[in-house]
Amino acid sequence: MKKQNEGTSRRDFFKIGGLSTIPLLIPPMAYGASSLSEVLKDNSDDSKAAVNFIYDGPMFSPQDYLAKLNEIDKANPIEIDYYSSGGVTKALEEEFARITGKEKAIYLPTGTMANQLAIKLLNGNNTKVIVPDNSHVFRDEADAAQSVHNLRLIPLGKDKSYFDLNDVEHAIQYLDQNEVFKSGLGTVMIENPIRRADGTVIPFETIVEITNYCREQGYKLHLDGARLHIASAYSKVPVSEYASHFDTVYISLYKYLNAGSGAMLCGDAAFIDQIPHQIKILGGTMLRNWSNTAMALHYLNGIDQRWQEVIRTGAYLISELNKLDGVTITAVKNGSNVFDLKLAQEINPQELTRLLFTEYDMRIGTTNEQGLVKFKVNETLLSRDPEEIIHAWKAAIDSMIG
Numbered sequence: 155m156k157k158q159n160e161g162t163s164r165r166d167f168f169k170i171g172g173l174s175t176i177p178l179l180i181p182p183m184a185y186g187a188s189s190l191s192e193v194l195k196d197n198s199d200d201s202k203a204a205v206n207f208i209y210d211g212p213m214f215s216p217q218d219y220l221a222k223l224n225e226i227d228k229a230n231p232i233e234i235d236y237y238s239s240g241g242v243t244k245a246l247e248e249e250f251a252r253i254t255g256k257e258k259a260i261y262l263p264t265g266t267m268a269n270q271l272a273i274k275l276l277n278g279n280n281t282k283v284i285v286p287d288n289s290h291v292f293r294d295e296a297d298a299a300q301s302v303h304n305l306r307l308i309p310l311g312k313d314k315s316y317f318d319l320n321d322v323e324h325a326i327q328y329l330d331q332n333e334v335f336k337s338g339l340g341t342v343m344i345e346n347p348i349r350r351a352d353g354t355v356i357p358f359e360t361i362v363e364i365t366n367y368c369r370e371q372g373y374k375l376h377l378d379g380a381r382l383h384i385a386s387a388y389s390k391v392p393v394s395e396y397a398s399h400f401d402t403v404y405i406s407l408y409k410y411l412n413a414g415s416g417a418m419l420c421g422d423a424a425f426i427d428q429i430p431h432q433i434k435i436l437g438g439t440m441l442r443n444w445s446n447t448a449m450a451l452h453y454l455n456g457i458d459q460r461w462q463e464v465i466r467t468g469a470y471l472i473s474e475l476n477k478l479d480g481v482t483i484t485a486v487k488n489g490s491n492v493f494d495l496k497l498a499q500e501i502n503p504q505e506l507t508r509l510l511f512t513e514y515d516m517r518i519g520t521t522n523e524q525g526l527v528k529f530k531v532n533e534t535l536l537s538r539d540p541e542e543i544i545h546a547w548k549a550a551i552d553s554m555i556g
C-alpha cells in the first residue's frame with residue numbers, strides 16, 4: 155500500500171549523514187547518521203515513509219517539505235505575513251498564546267534568540283542568571299549571554315541531569331556570602347525536557363518547588379521548552395500547566411512541529427511587546443516567515459493525540475524488540491522518547507544499520523563510546539504498521555545470528 159512519504163529520501167539522508175564532517179553545526183541529539191557513508195547504494199523504495207529512530211521527527215527533504223506545504227495550502231490557503239505580522243504567523247502566535255495560557259506569543263527566527271532575549275529582558279538591571287549546567291543556554295549558545303547581553307551565567311547541577319531547590323538555595327547563599335556586592339541575580343532558567351540528558355523530564359514537583367521559591371524571592375523565571383510537548387506527553391502535565399510556573403516559555407517550531415526553523419516565545423503582553431525591537435537590533439527581523447509558521451501550525455493541531463499514539467506504539471515496539479535475541483532496549487530514568495539500545499556482541503551494529511536501511515527504509519543511530527545506540531521514538535513510527543517494523547528487525551537480526 156502506498157503511504158504518504160513524510161521522510162527524507164535516502165539520497166537526502168546521506169546528504170544529512172555527510173554533514174557529520176561539520177559536527178559542531180549539528181545538535182548532538184541529531185547525531186546518528188554519521189557513520190553511514192558506506193551505505194551509499196540508493197535502491198530506494200519511497201512507497202513507504204521512512205521510519206527513523208534518530209531524530210525528533212521526519213526531517214523533511216525539500217521535496218517533501220514543498221509537497222506538505224502544498225497539501226496544507228490546498229486544504230486551507232496559507233495567508234502571507236509581513237515582517238511577522240498578520241497571516242499565518244499571527245494565527246500561530248495566537249495559538250501559542252492559547253496553548254501556553256500566556257497573554258501573548260511572538261515568532262522569532264531561532265530558539266537561541268528566544269532564550270537570550272528572554273533572560274536579557276527578564277533580568278532588568280541584574281547581571282546574573284542561574285542556568286542548568288547542561289542547558290542549551292549555557293553550553294550551546296556561543297556565550298551570547300556574556301558577549302552580547304552582558305550577563306553572567308551561573309551554572310548549577312554539574313554532573314547531574316537537573317538541579318533542585320537545594321542547589322538554587324545554596325548557590326544564592328554562596329553568592330551572597332562570597333561576593334562583596336549584592337548578588338544581582340535576576341532570573342532562574344530551566345530546560346525541560348533536557349536535551350543533553352537524553353530527554354530527561356524534570357519531575358514536576360521539582361519544578362514547582364524551584365519556581366515557587368523563586369517567585370517568593372522575586373526572581374524571574376524562563377523555561378527553555380524547545381521540546382515541551384514531549385515533556386507534556388510523557389509527564390501528562392499540560393503545556394499550560396508548565397508555562398504557568400514561568401514568566402516566559404520558548405517552544406521550538408522545528409523540533410516536533412516540522413518547520414524549517416523558528417521559535418515561539420510566550421509571556422505577558424507587556425513583555426512580549428518589547429521583543430520586536432530587540433529582534434531588529436539583532437538583525438533577525440525577516441520579511442516572510444509563513445513557510446515555517448504554516449508548517450508548525452499544521453503540526454500543532456493534534457500534536458497531543460499523536461504523541462499519545464507514539465508513546466503507546468513505541469512502548470509496544472520496544473517490548474516486542476526486547477524479545478529478539480541480542481536486543482536490549484532500556485528506558486532512561488525520568489526519560490521521555492530517548493532509550494538505550496544495547497546489541498549483543500554477535501550483532502554487528504553497522505550491518506544491522508545497513509540492513510534496516512537498505513531493505514526496510516528504517517534508520518537507527520550509531521554506537522556511542524558506551525557501546526549504546528540512542529534509540530529515539532518519534533512520529534515517523536506512525537507511518538508504518540508496528541508489526542512490519544518488528545518483522546524487519548527480526549529478519550535483519552536472524553540473517554546475522556541465524
Ligand SMILES: Cc1ncc(COP(=O)(O)O)c(C=O)c1O
Nearest residue numbers: 181264265266267290349378380
Ligand atoms: C533545548 C534547546 N534549546 C534551544 C535550542 C536552540 O534552538 P535554535 O536552533 O532554534 O536556535 C535547541 C536546539 O537544538 C535546543 O535543543
